[in-house]
Amino acid sequence: MDSLSAIAANVQPLHFVLGVMVAWLILGGLGLVAQHSLDFVGHGLFPASAVASLVLAGAGLAALGAPSQAMILALGLPDLPFHVRLDALSAFFLVLLGGASAGISIYSAGYFRQGEGTPPGVHCVLYQVFLAAMAAVIIADDAYMFMVAWETMALSSYFLVTSNHKIPAIRSAGFLYLLLAHIGAIGILLCFGIMQGGHGDYTFATMRAAPLTEFWASAAFLLALFGFGAKAGVLPMHAWLPEAHPAAPTPVSALMSGVMLKTAIYGLLRVTFDLLQIQLPWWGVLALVLGLMTALFGVMFAAVQTDMKRLLAYSSIENIGIILAGFGLTLIFHTYNAGPLAALALAATLYHCINHAFFKSLLFLVTGTVLHSTNTRSLGKLGGLIRHMPWVAWLGLIGTIAIAGLPPLNGFVSEWLLLQAFLATPGLPSSYLSMLVPVGAAAFVLAAALAGYVMVKFYGVIFLGQPREEKLARAHDATWLERIGLVWLAAGCVVLGVVPVFVLGQLDHVNAMLTGHLLGQQVGGAGWLFVSAMAPERASYSPLLFLLGVLAALGATFALVRKLYHGRMRRGPAWDCGFPLQTARMQDTAEGFGQPIKQIFEPVFRIDRHMPSPFDELPRYEGKAEDKLWYALYLPVARAVEWISASISILQSGRIHIYLLYSFVTLLVLLIFVR
Template sequence: MTALSAILSCSAFLLATAIFAAFIARSKQAIKFIYGLSFGLSAIAFAIAVDALATATSPDAASSLVLPIGLPWLGSHFRLDALSAFFLTVVNFGGMLSSLYALGYGRHEHAPHRVLPFFPAFIAGMSLVILADDAFTFLMSWEFMSLASWALVISHHRDTNNRKAGYLYIVMASFGTLTLLLAFGLLAGPDGNYSFASMQAAEHAPLTSGLVLALLLVGAGSKAGLVPLHVWLPRAHPAAPSHVSALMSGVMTKVAVYGFIRVVFDLLGTPTWWFGIVVLAIGGITAVLGILHALMESDLKRLLAYSTIENIGVIFVSLGLALAFKANGMGLAAALALTAALFHVLNHSFFKSLLFFGAGAVLTATGERDMEKLGGLIHRMPVTAVVFLVGCIAISALPPFNGFVSEWLTFQAVLQSPALPQWGLKLLVPAVGGLLALAAALAAACFVKVFGVTFLGRPRTGLAERATEVDGFSLSAMSALAFLCLAAGVLPGIVIDSLAPVTLSLIGQRMPAQTDIPWLSIVPIAEARSSYNGLLVFLFILFSASLTAYLVHRFGSRRIRRAPAWDCGFPISDPATQYTASSFAQPIRRVFGTLIFRARDRVTMPPPGDIRPARFTLEMHDHVWEGVYLPIVGAVGFAAEKLNYLQFLTIRRYLSLVFLTLVLLLLALALWS
């Protein structure tokens, strides 16, 4: 059996597991059985995908398969190459660890029968999208993935906000699928050949290529969370159970990135230089707006969802750089930028899944995801606190963890921009580099807030004070991801060399081999320009921290003394005197809030002698939601109300309306011809 057939078989068994789950979902053993099967099948597919990526030595090593299902004259085409093998690795590893986490977390679900049938189907749908080798199979799998994830989003359907999130998500998903359908229609051309091989071999006019890029940015970008198509993501991802949120945020958004790369880098052929300008600008704006929204949040899962938008922006900045370099024949720089994008895809799947797992652990232990009602959890959930801290450091792009390496590679690609011939790119790339630097700094501030307010200080409520550590399955999944965040940051050369077959197939060039460099350093372009050694940085941090601890205990007091924090002479024991998530973000809100959020705060202070409490009121607005989507919703509602009378017409009026429509269509056809 070939690797492609084996992975398709795993997807088929996952679909069979989903069907079987519908019948046994209410039994006591269903959680262990379904999640255990999902874990095993995802692990098998993951191992096969890793082996396929390791053995993909040339673009010709891809395997194909046609199944007699789907359209009668087309069938269903599937293909496994280096690009699909890499993304299958991401999908199935995420599915494997989400299943492991769910073995413990799933026991706390109020309605597991609404989750179990759709969870393995969701994993299978994502795998089928990546394996699809024709437009029909791709779109069918894409829609199946969207519907399965939508069912998981509304699994807690009794919550009004969850129902609204599910409705918004399915509308945006349907709109995205429509734009992808139009994009593939343009690629297929008048011959209507929907196989990817035919699209790749065809010549595409510049106007067609531009339209396809625009449609891909809408279709794949809406699923990934690009601004201004991001509005569904911070509503839908938190609504789902936490192990599903990790899959949606850490994995499903990468399937959208795969769709963009497959079409723009593979099917469209050589890009035009201005493609890079469009993708760079959208990516830079997405990164900054995403992390600014995250900073303003106090809901832990919504904050993580907004942070996903920021990381998607970072990935698309790297992809925009790769397009600009590829269009100008700068193969090595394009390979560097594409490697940075793919590395960040992998890294984000690690640390974002870890953080959503951590949020799920906090939710299980306390019943709360509002950071204003948490605090002090490091004493009650020490293991969760440590692994969550690893995720916070990694997503803040701090060494020696993995988030630093991929963003560092992106900045190395930015530094290659002076060699670009177009002045538009020469001016835009440094500006976007500045936006990335701003986003990185804001991300660090954001996750200092997250960890500090959630895990440090004193418990703000009784729920936080009574919290206990979560189960072993959840801790195992989080610990594995924390270890990988460190391993990928300390040994990045192994990851970079593993990505070489992907860049070779899409760019025609790869980064220099990194594992042959002494001391496990990485050198993106040349040692005279820049290099990084994650292992030495890790050893230095470990040595300096150990030496500092030794000196403090050796020359200071060995006795541990505990005392309350300095309270400026006002001993007030109320936990409300601590910093809150809102107060932590106040300085940043005052800098950016007026422009980005139209933020207004007002303090009502009673006069002396008045015993009424002072009141603080904060008002913020989402420009995209209020300026773009609410008017569309209002227009649709108005049109629906005005057209409502059409369903009450008589038969004679219906026939007259049909006749008039037919005449107008024939007239339009006559004028067109």
């Protein structure tokens, strides 16, 4: 008994994390045993995986306050073992991974149907490997394990994206994703190569100690920004996001958008604040500008989408932009030794990361249920679903309010904190920055406001109004397992929004590790009920009171209306505005919602309009807003690559003599050189 309790006393959060990863891999292996048994995979393995996720989140939470622990695993190559380390930064991202994936896994249990692409068992393997790889990325403590985990993550998610691989569009979307993932991975690999500083030792411990000149540190940072940016979908490496997310099965989209993008943010934070010894101000300015551009770009394109999953994918780009801007702001404050401000900006950035993980996963899952019961992703064919799918609609409303950045939910808290950090910038010594940052703050607010606009469109067109198609009347609500997943994520949005002081208290451990400063009293100075950014007298906010106020007002209005108007309501023909006939198709459409944005920001889009002529038998209007960058950057690069490879393929004549001649000439040339 004594030895058992001794073992129990020695069990550290890191052991739990490793145990969860092993459990995931075992669950994946079990999926292979009964590949086609939907019952076993759906009702057995995926719920078990969700439980493992919860354990992971718990272990992460426990490790947040604890000192960091490291271990050397008996895995990897001989003489090149895997190092793992669990510190505050890893712990935070493990909480994010565990918390979001718990909901997504339990939703997946009810989501997969027979006869859709890959058999459920194979899907289960890939899904669990994907989860384990993300956890491995987060706890890796040497570049070797990091890259192995990173590539495993990319490959497993590629196969998940292309699980419906019989459709050509999905195959090409998967290819684009894989291509950009690998180009990014090259950047990361080179970044690690620089940071090891010629020792040949790729553990993170050596990299932390390796002194780099400003030039090489900057090169490492730029490569990291490029490599992790490609994974996160930062401009201009965003092209895969709007293609891959709609192509993937919904739980996979949720996992990729909610969690996988954050691993890139994790990598960026790890490299910049932990592994590099010096940071330069201009890195922060670059990240800030890039982040704001990404945010505006994403939200503008989200506003003109007519496919609900594409809309959410562009919205992910926007949120990643906001997170990157927060990261840039943190860097700026950190390099100007404004410690408390850096801690504030970092806390806001991390807060937004976990918020986005919850509300974006929730919204993707909502679209998944809508897609299953209506078989369409096009916003133009939906509408009025709140009457047929009340569960999905009400839970979706929570996610919508959260992502739109409205109080009292979580999206508001992080955006408010970030804005507070922006507003504190005039205290910096650089006059250029004092000019730049207000513009940045304005851009940030514009992006946040447009995000609200986008979400009104998203929710309004899908759930409100009248059904635009006959068949929508037959739409069914989510299954009970799906509901559990949705409720979990929605509850996450509410809890994260209502108890910000507690969340910020946990984030302080990460602040202490990366910036060396604590928020401490700064945010909780006015008691646990109120959160304040700088000082209570400047600005503070109490979500709980706000929530109670909103609920009270809502309840009072509802009661009053019921009491005063009860029985006086009558239904009659509406004022028809001179239209003799009004149908559901006359409602404002998704295109109509996007029209003002299309007009105002016309230079941003490449708009392709097809107008019907007055004499058309079947008049048809079509307007496509395409990505200019795709034409200005991706296609020229692709054409150049194609041209180069075509020029090189002349070498491949198929004749052995010619090949031999190549070797011969090479040999001669080398001999001449040697001489």
